[in-house]
Amino acid sequence: MNVKGSWKMFGPVLAVVASFAAGAQGLGAQQAVDRPYIVQPADTLSIAVWKEPDLQGAAVLVRPDGTFSFPLVGQVDARGKSVIELEQIITMRLKKYISDPVVTVSVAQILGNKVYVIGQVTKPGEFIVNPRVDVMQALSMAGGTTPFAALGSIVVLRRTGNTQTAIPFHYTDVAKGRDLQQNIDLQSGDIVVVP
Numbered sequence: 001m002n003v004k005g006s007w008k009m010f011g012p013v014l015a016v017v018a019s020f021a022a023g024a025q026g027l028g029a030q031q032a033v034d035r036p037y038i039v040q041p042a043d044t045l046s047i048a049v050w051k052e053p054d055l056q057g058a059a060v061l062v063r064p065d066g067t068f069s070f071p072l073v074g075q076v077d078a079r080g081k082s083v084i085e086l087e088q089i090i091t092m093r094l095k096k097y098i099s100d101p102v103v104t105v106s107v108a109q110i111l112g113n114k115v116y117v118i119g120q121v122t123k124p125g126e127f128i129v130n131p132r133v134d135v136m137q138a139l140s141m142a143g144g145t146t147p148f149a150a151l152g153s154i155v156v157l158r159r160t161g162n163t164q165t166a167i168p169f170h171y172t173d174v175a176k177g178r179d180l181q182q183n184i185d186l187q188s189g190d191i192v193v194v195p
Helices: 003-033 083-094 135-141 171-175
Strands: 044-049 058-061 067-070 074-077 103-109 114-119 125-128 154-160 163-169 191-194
Touching: 044 083, 058 067, 074 083, 083 103, 114 135, 135 171, 135 191
Parallel strands: 114 191
Antiparallel strands: 044 058, 044 103, 067 074, 114 125, 154 163, 154 191
16 A cells, blocks of 8 residues: 555544544643532541551541531631542641641542422422532432423522522433533532522
């Protein structure tokens, strides 16, 4: 086979590989933009301070008010904070007692990041989100809709501070691949209502 012939044969394959590589780079960029997990009440954190035997692997429960306590650090407000931010707070407070503390915080158990699906679904209830789900995924977790569901009238109730908003969701449009921006990522505490 001559060189020209081989390029004709492998040209389309090379184009597909290049397209796949570009897509993978785009995916990596998208993942880099994703927000880190925000610690929620009822989550369990594992906190360790390197070379400090008394401060190794402590399991700490985040209380309903969003705070937790740790030796030498006192009470820490975890509301709206990521694991990295909590590491920084604990490190700063430990510097009073330990020179150059190396702190590791990890989420041992995610129980606080919950969404709720109610109404005309097969299995209504609360669902733990690890780390996030969109509306279609939440409906799937609830076993799908019943034959009596008003698919054009689904709403997501979201509370921000003292304000609650209703975000419309038209199941049929999304299922057909239209208006996909409706299929939002749910936040902790969101309620999907299927009338």
